[in-house]
Amino acid sequence: MKNVMITLIILLILLPKSLPAQVQMVTRPDSEGVELTIYNSRDLTLVKEQRNITLKSGLNLLQFSWVDTLIDPTSIHLDVADTDIGVEVQSAIYPPKLSNTIQWYVKSENAGEKKLEVSYFTSGLTWSANYIAIMDKSEEKMSLEALVNISNNSGEDYENAHTRLIVGEIQLVEEVRTLAAGRAVEKSAKKAEDRETELRRRARGAAVATTDTAFDLYAAKAPAVAETQTLSEYYMYVLEGRDTIKHEWQKRKLSFVIEDIPVKTVHRFGEHGQRVARFYQFKNDEEHNLGTEPMPEGNVVVFIKDENNTISSYVGQTWIEFTPTGKEVKLYLGPDPEVKVEKKQMSNRRVNLLFDEKNRSLVKFDTEREFTFEIENFKTESVNLEIKENLGRDWQILSSTHDYEKKDANSIEFKLELDADSKETLKYQVRFMGR
Amino acid sequence: MKPTQKAKTRNFLGIAIILILLTTATINARIELVTVPERESISISIDRNNSALVQELRTVTVKEGENVAQFDWSNIDIDMNTVQLQVLEGEDSVTFGSMSIPPGSKNALMWDIQSQKSMELPVRVSYKVNGIYWNCNYTALVNDDETSLSLQADVTVSNQTQDQYENANINLEVGETFQQSLESNESKKITLFNMPQIPVQKTYTSDPDKFGKNVAIHYKFKNTRKEMLLAGKIRIYKKDKSGSRAFLGEDRIEFIPAGGEVDLYTGSARDVEVERAVIEQRQVNIRRDVRGNISVYDTDESYKATIKNHKNDSAKVIVRIHLNDFWENPESKHEYKKENVNILEFNVQVEPGEEEVINLDISGKNLTQGFIF
Structure with missing residues (x-):
């Protein structure tokens, strides 16, 4: 904590309202422990430091100052541990001639060592998730490694910090980085304080609401995430042990490794031009050895193993969105030239022509069209093929050779299982109303 | 003065892929280099989209207690997200902690390794590298009455990285494996297959939207191999009356799966x-x-x-x-x-x-x- 300095100045009260005669000074107290709560949706980190500080009986003046960091000055808050009865933070001031400084008057009924907690928001600390998926040769099972990557560009070294990571979108009215630059301090002070109070309330709530998670699942590979919790609308990862994250360093820690996740290979046509796209599909649920926590959005690197169980090739890199428990994950693997779908429109007819009774002009008509899909699977294994059709508004399917599911007002989806080395033709007829 | 002996040096061309082991105590101060293990073997897998995965075997010597393995590189385009360090033997005695990326670095990774004893630790480092490519070229020779052709496929593997690969096992996704050394900026050509007597059909197509007033010549044949044909350029020849090869035209093919049809356009007909x-x-x-x-x-x-x-x-x-x-x-x-x-x-x-x-x-x-x- 080289850039943040907390100095304790003991103030002797000689006369009421007299200027303080300042008697220097007690040493820079050691940080008893830093706790970082890093939000991944915004550039926001809540830093909490506990300090044991020896207070005199009466009024004490505490000073907190910082240089070259991205601290939001409106968010700095001093708290007294609940066990320290008789200690009260009376007021906070930003002295006019000292920049990047806040002072608190703390009244203590008795002298002695007190536990104080300073908290503030900073920007520049971020985290993101990364995944490494390794497929078996059979492409039926995979292992999934989830990593968390923490970057520190805050200007501050954090040593031996307890780290907690928050997943979820958070609303901020102003960026912490802006506030750290000293602009808009006053007008946003109130809002920032409200926000801080709210976050603090939530953070406290979470400590109580700790849930037992399936930590045992991960124990074998010694993951770095010790605990996961739900926290109001957010989800929190608590990293095991303490971490030192210096300014400009990045740290990657293993969040979980799950083996033997059953994976289905799915081919889709209709969203990637004329090509058939290939996906690995699984669900973030118990059936897939997952489902204990949401998966934060992140980059996924996919490898495949050979018969010797060693990684034999790189399949690709893809991005997954935030995936709550129970939701499906699709890893896009690019086009597959071994499955071909050729879509053709085979007919187009105008029907139900409607004429204006008065002036005999054509007012409206429907059209009936037939589409065929010539499908060929060149693979030596069967293929699950999904065909998505966007139809626009107001349509009616007149006939279809295959079952389909109506996905929404504008689209239908066919699901086919293609045998190895096979050809198939899908046809449907549709009437478009008034167009 | 003795004549200078011709220096037998390996030209690294400024590239460095280094795996070193550091003691934790020294990281923040000066970096003490404990071991720089050489590559023991190397394999390169290139998939059909020309992504190359390099895997190297190295042996690092770890001490009892905390160790840091640092993998760094320069003048080579390695995708950091794909770098993996895997212990091949003795994994029960070591625990991997967190991984760090030093300030401003896009080409170094550091792993914390806790070891129960001092030992030699064989590891596999794998990463995706940009700059190693394959390129496929076909030569088709049609017979006299243009009813069949022979097809030869040649693959050229090019190393456009600054790294050099000695006796690398090169795997192409289409099922071919061969051992080659590849210097920096070197290319090697390998014949993948040569298939005689593939039945072919020649057609003349009139389609104003595609060819205007011209009539297009196509040669069609089936991929009767068990593997897909790689995408690439295909040149078509025919022997003239004197027996020498005459060039009929060329086209480019996409990936053709086993059993799929190749349709080559070679130009316009006059007759x-x-x-x-x-x-x-x-x-x-x-x-x-x-x-x-x-x-x-x-x-x-x-x-x-x-x-x-x-x-x-x-x-x-x-x-x-x-x-x-x-x-x-x-x-x-x-x-x-x-x-x-x-x-x-x-x-x-x-x-x-x-x-x-x-x-x-x-x-x-x-x-x-x-x-x-």
Whole structure:
């Protein structure tokens, strides 16, 4: 904590309202422990430091100052541990001639060592998730490694910090980085304080609401995430042990490794031009050895193993969105030239022509069209093929050779299982109303 | 003075891929280099999209307690997200902690390794690298009467990285593996296969939308191999009367799966002509509004395509006729295939010196503008 300095100045009260005669000074107290709560949706980190500080009986003046960091000055808050009865933070001031400084008057009924907690928001600390998926040769099972990557560009070294990571979108009215630059301090002070109070309330709530998670699942590979919790609308990862994250360093820690996740290979046509796209599909649920926590959005690197169980090739890199428990994950693997779908429109007819009774002009008509899909699977294994059709508004399917599911007002989806080395033709007829 | 001995140095060309082991205590101060293990073996897998995965085996010496393994590189384009360190033996005695990326670095990774004892630790480092490519070229030689061809596939593997790979096992996704050394900026060509006597069909295609007034020559054949054909350029030759090879043309193919069809376009024919003409176009069943303007009508239309074969061989000619929307009752003495709602395709065998005329009658239905042809 080289850039943040907390100095304790003991103030002797000689006369009421007299200027303080300042008697220097007690040493820079050691940080008893830093706790970082890093939000991944915004550039926001809540830093909490506990300090044991020896207070005199009466009024004490505490000073907190910082240089070259991205601290939001409106968010700095001093708290007294609940066990320290008789200690009260009376007021906070930003002295006019000292920049990047806040002072608190703390009244203590008795002298002695007190536990104080300073908290503030900073920007520049971020985290993101990364995944490494390794497929078996059979492409039926995979292992999934989830990593968390923490970057520190805050200007501050954090040593031996307890780290907690928050997943979820958070609303901020102003960026912490802006506030750290000293602009808009006053007008946003109130809002920032409200926000801080709210976050603090939530953070406290979470400590109580700790849930037992399936930590045992991960124990074998010694993951770095010790605990996961739900926290109001957010989800929190608590990293095991303490971490030192210096300014400009990045740290990657293993969040979980799950083996033997059953994976289905799915081919889709209709969203990637004329090509058939290939996906690995699984669900973030118990059936897939997952489902204990949401998966934060992140980059996924996919490898495949050979018969010797060693990684034999790189399949690709893809991005997954935030995936709550129970939701499906699709890893896009690019086009597959071994499955071909050729879509053709085979007919187009105008029907139900409607004429204006008065002036005999054509007012409206429907059209009936037939589409065929010539499908060929060149693979030596069967293929699950999904065909998505966007139809626009107001349509009616007149006939279809295959079952389909109506996905929404504008689209239908066919699901086919293609045998190895096979050809198939899908046809449907549709009437478009008034167009 | 002795003549200077020719220095036997390895030219690293400024590239460095280094795996070193550091003691934790020294990281923040000066970096003490404990071991720089050499690469023991290397394999490169290149998939069909030209992504190259390099895997190296190295042995690092760890001490009892905390160790840091640092993997860094320069002058080579390694994808950091793909770097993996895997312990091959003795994994029970070591625990991997967190991984760090030093300040400003896009090319270094550090792993914390806790070891129960001092030992040699064989590891596999794998990463994706940009700059190693394959390129496939085909040579097709058609026989005299153009009914079959032989096909040779050559793959060139190029190393455009600054790294050099000695005795690397190179795996191509199409199932080929070979051992080669690849210097920086070196390419090596390997023949993948040579298949004789593949039946081929030569066609002449008239399609105004694709080829204008020209008649296009195509050679079609099936991929009868068990593996897919890699994408690449294919050159087609034929032996002339003196027995030397004459170049007929070239095309580019995409990936052709096993059992898939290759369709090569090699240029335009001079000796096969197709003349097209709209013979008749009439509006019928016209419905008008009260002001006399046409609101909707049908049409009666006729089209003629005349094929002339000036060659000494019989020609398989494909004539595609394009249609606008809303037609019905097409009629022709020739058989045709509906390619889609806008294309009818006629396949006609035209004997040498002969002429063949295709007539097509069609009705437009409920048109509000234009005609079918």
